[in-house]
Amino acid sequence: MSTEQDIDFSSLPQVDQTARPPHQRRPRFDGDVSELPDRACWALQQLLTRRYISAESDRDLYTWVLEYRAQLSVRLSELDLLLRIVETAYAGEGVAFVEQARYESARGVKLLRREPLGTYDSILALHLAQMMRASGDQTVLISRDEVHALFSGVLNDTDRDTVTFTARIDAAIARLTGLEILRKSRDDDDSYTVSPVITAIMTASVINELQQQFELLLGGGSPSLPDDEDVTADA
Incomplete structure (x- = not known):
């Protein structure tokens, strides 16, 4: 019979305490491989x-x-x-x-x-990204009126009609709210906080390109926006 002194405990296999027990996966549906x-x-x-x-x-x-x-x-x-x-x-x-x-x-x-972002969606995303980058770690709060003010200098021929112009901006707000980039404030339905996610999905190159397109829009031109997948590239 071996005594405790005869056993070399250092030679025993180590047990991985963090390893998960084996799990037999069940098919979720017929044909799931x-x-x-x-x-x-x-x-x-x-x-x-x-x-x-x-x-x-x-x-x-x-x-x-x-x-x-x-x-x-x-x-x-x-x-x-x-x-x-x-x-x-x-x-x-x-x-x-x-x-x-x-x-x-x-x-x-x-x-x-994916459904591409429209002109005003992209331009609004541009402004929000710039605001978030400038804010540091501070929460950015913006009102509906302040969003409309961002487009106050636009002079393009297509949207000179005030009603149409206003509707396009409101649609951009709704679109970015649906994407959870803008989040409605609990205290005011016309105020929004900007999600920091915007800084992750908007690269510096995309911001620069959109800024050029926005300046073209301000001058009355028709911007050609980057492809949708470029807007969601890594930061």
């Missing part, structure tokens, strides 16, 4: 159908994206898509989104087709 866990599948679906996933408003989804980042990147690469994850300067404001890979291909098909 995915090798990814359910949470990774759900995160992938959201990445393909939404402009971005925010750590603040979608904590679970964002956590799953981080957890399965490597596997998701592989799946997206097979579709000529890139996974972008940007941590902002604001606590809890990380952002994950997908953009189209750019390379020359005779057979590749563009899969990322």
Whole structure:
């Protein structure tokens, strides 16, 4: 019989206390042959159908994206898509989104087709991004009247009619509210806070290009805005 002194404990295999117990994945539907866990599948679906996933408003989804980042990147690469994850300067404001890979291909098909931002949507996003970058870590609050004032110098021929012009700006506010870039204030329906996510999805190059287009709009010209996927490139 061996005594305690005869046993070399240093030679015993180490047990990984952090390892997860093996889990038998059940198919979610008839014909489901995915090798990814359910949470990774759900995160992938959201990445393909939404402009971005925010750590603040979608904590679970964002956590799953981080957890399965490597596997998701592989799946997206097979579709000529890139996974972008940007941590902002604001606590809890990380952002994950997908953009189209750019390379020359005779057979590749563009899969990322989102409804493009309109002229006024993009110009409003430009101003909000500039305001957020200038604010540091401070919350940016803007009223509906202040948004309209941002367009006060526009002289383009298309929207000289006051009613049409006002409606276009209101539509831009509604669009960016729907994208959760603008958030209605609880105390005032006509006041909004600007989400820091705007600094993550607007690159410096996109801001510069939009600024040039806005200056063209101020001069009465017709701007040619960048492609939608450029607006959601990583910061």
